[in-house]
Amino acid sequence: MKAISQKEVTKLKECHRPVFDLAIRTADMLVRMFGARCEVAVHDFSDLKKSLIHIAGDITDRKIGSPITDLVLNELAKHKNEVNDIANYKTQSKKGNVMKSSTIFLRDDENKVIGALCLNYDISLLMQFGGEIEQFISFDEHSSKSETFFNSVQDVIHEMVDQVLQGFKKAPSLMTLEEKVECVRQLEDKGTFLIKGATDYVASVLGVSKFTIYNYLQKIRTINELQPEAALEHK
Incomplete structure (x- = not known):
């Protein structure tokens, strides 16, 4: 089990320590129980680019200091503090193993989301058995969501930008002003700009300055605040 160091533990806010201490103990016990x-x-x-502070088990090959996953980032961007726990969705490791996953969002005394406990169970072998375990390996509505595990925050940003650009079917250099604004809007919806450094990277890909990206974001966020119905139509 890859435990958070004592030095890292001391960095946690004192008021949040009981929440994370319980989450860490729960993580270790679940892995001891399920193998x-x-x-x-x-x-x-508190730092999404290196949010992983503890990991028990070793299925996704991640280490302490790895960034948040794109699925969790998307949920936070869409629902913010109203985000709900996600149960029984389908994921896949880099080795190709199919996993059944669930995410519980951790909250402080004021009910503010401060972290998450994410459970992954490799069901590749179980899927071969079929029949009597069909119910166990069934997935809920969130199974249609995709989630990728990364070892660096740069990989998170690059993957999210690549996903959006694929929808335009043209090189960024050939995109119109309206298309670039739409690209930034989609990245905003995905929570890309919650990550430090994303603005600089998106600016370089689109061939504009980071200040231009800031202007795009200001317009997009203003529209979302003034016309929430119009913003929802894009999603």
Whole structure:
């Protein structure tokens, strides 16, 4: 089990320590109970680019200091503090193993989301058995969501930008002003700009300055605040 160091523990806000201490103990106990095919990660949202503070088990090959996943980032961007726990969705490791996953969002005394406990269980072998375990390996509505595990925050940003650019079917240099604004709007919806450094990277890809990206974002956020119905139509 890859435990958070004592130095890192001391960085946690004192008022949040009981929440993360319990999450870490729970993670370790779940892996002890369910064995080598189980992995439980604990994330601290105070720094999304290196949010992984504890991981028990080793299915996704991540280490302490790895960034948040794109699925969790998307949920935070869409629902913010109203985000709900996500149960029984389908994910896949880099090795191709199919996993059944769930995410519990951790909250402080004021009910503010401060982190997450994420459970991954490798069901590849179980899927071969079929029949009697069909109910166990069924997935809920969130199974249609995709989630990728990364070892660096740059990979998170690059993947999210690549996903959006694929929808335009043209090189960024050939995109019109309206298309670039739409690209930034989609990245905003995905929570891309919650990550430090994303603005500089998006600016370089689109061939504009970071101040231009800031202007795009200001207009987009103003429209979303004034016309929430119009913003929802894009989603």
